[in-house]
Amino acid sequence: MNMNEITLLYARNLITRRTTPPRQMLSFVMRVANLAYDKEVDVSWAGEDEVWHKLPASFHATADDGASEYWVAQASFTLDEDATLPGNVRFALCHRSRNAEYWDNNQGSNYAMDADCGILLGNQRQLISSALDAVLATGQKEIALTVTLRNSLPARRVTLHWTTDNWQTARKTPYRFRRNYWDNEWLSNARNPNQYGYQVWHTTLKAADAFRIQYRIACETAQQVIWDDNAGADYTLQRPPLKVLILNLHCCQEENQDRKLSLIARAIDELAVDIVCLQEVAELWNDGRGDWQSNTARIINERLAAPFQLVTDWSHKGFERYREGVAILSRHPIARHQARFVSTAQDPHSIHTRKVVMAQIKVPHLGLLNVFSSHLSWWNDGFAEQFDNLRRWATDEHTAHVAASLLCGDFNIEAGSRGYRFVVDSHEYDDQYLRAVSPQVFRSVFRPDGAPSYDGLRDDRRIDYVFLRRGSALRAVSGRVVFNDHDYGRVSDHCGYLLSFAAP
Template sequence: MKLLTLNCHSWQEENQMEKIQHIARAIKEQAYDVIALQEVSQSIDAQVVKGNIKQNNFGLVLQQELEKLGVSDYELVWDFAHMGYDTFEEGLAILTRHSIKKTHSFFVSKSTDTDFWKTRKIVGVTVEVQGEEMSFYTCHLGWWSDEEEPAKYQMKQLLEKVKGTEPYFLLGDFNNSAHIKGEGYEFLTSTAGLHDTYLLASEKDSGVTVEGKIAGWDENKQDLRIDLILASSPPSVTSSKVVFNGQNRKVVSDHYGVEVTLEI
């Protein structure tokens, strides 16, 4: 089983369509079972296509590019979290090839005001894999030291909400570096007992998903591992690889992606 997580930085990239097409080709080649995407945006004034998904929704455009490649078995689940860059409705998405039994969407931030850019929502699916139900959540959390929207509060809310959907995986941009002691990464792993698939992987690389300063990490000068795939119980992990980093596929965002292969 293959999982992918990627913070898309959608519609903020140069040559955006070319990058979407590159992501689509990678998905076709790797046939990921579940794809978790963050910063999945659509224009406020775009035409509604289905439900709350509009014509230029990044996830929908990616799905359409996959269909052009002859890949039509991915179902898209998306929801709106907060306004981004004044003109976009920013949300989170999951694409999966498996039969969806249930969808999940809930706020984890103190704020539920979608006009506030620090408002955080989680989107998830429960799917059937080889006769077993498993849940996958795409996550984009805040920063540990943020006084308005502390990550610890959001993490506690997240863990409470996903309880009862085991086995589950949390995939995404946690905005808490695995290299920083005593903060969000340790809270999720050491305190909450989640299992980092990167550490469990038989084959792994550096794990670095952010280099230098990006939005939200304006003073950053270090390599960061903030895009993670965490599990409620320890799976057998064949490999964990950083993708879209210029070495393993072209760069498509200000974050690199993470690809994990599980034995299920």
């Protein structure tokens, strides 16, 4: 067992008698070290029949420390002629990654929960919040919160300390002790958990229009104040993450091109993407006048379940027959937009002519985001000049009212290359996909001080990026490669990258 790799936060064993026949629900919430992207987490458990089962857990949320995650496992059972309820349960937690296996089995004794006992806290917990990185629905203004305490903790007062601005200001909301708190289908008929060594306290938090709320719990006894701040990372409540997709479309050079444009639209819908940045957007040349009906960004947008707002522009003639450009599609309102050359060349017949589009997007609960869709030249063909022009433009646009600035797209520089190091050395923009999927490598490259190490990028062949301006009110919490052989299939000579962002 290694409690650093997997730790029980709390478990529930509940029986509801509202239905006929009765049902029993088991649920387990655990904290798991993020040792690798590929991992398996499960609960080994046995009921009163002494038969052991394996219950798979699923990812719930990334913890605020960035190095661990919350995972949840649940199972329900119905009493019938052929099956009894599990009743009393023994269990242990297992985490498998990097060809290793880690257990939390209560120091070799396994955990035990009586039937219908309510909540069981992990051994390292005296109190715990019921909302671990919970999501605030769009438009939701308040949320009910509970905290469970051990009866051995003689609480006189429990208070929620919370902030919407990363503790620049703070507020307090009291919890109230509820002797019979359970008030939903599963919990309303459970026996009073206070009889089983625990107390449940309740409060309602006014979320207003906040994108993200951090909170800590203070429990006052006669002798001291005991804090639960989620191991120093704070608990969080936040709106659904902002999802940004980048993809180079390969300028209509694909076989089955029309089908692939439909597939891209389907993925945007199914993945609930908020902002899409496209490169090598094609429309027929038509003597330089273009042909809007053939524009691939327009076609994708029209095939969405509900079309987004769209801005696009072109820079040069591509593949001898297309106006080649870039585009931004946004689910949220675009307050204003602009297109600008970032290259010295402005000849539409030169491949070195590069133009970028910018959209200022109003994201609910977050504010204004400046998003740039870019397709820059290779290092030997003017990348440094173009990136500097783009960076200065973005700096001018990043006013006090802007929450974040994102430079997105195909930058034609491999991770770790001379061009990539040029971006790192600017000390202004960070690689968000790297931050989300390889935090250790990210920290070795984007160091606040000291020389960066690029050893972790030796096998990283990316040339497509989302660079986030430092100090922005966003952080990448997950990253995913799409449109490859394993995820929606190939639609271009580039993969797509989907990043999810939350407030910092």
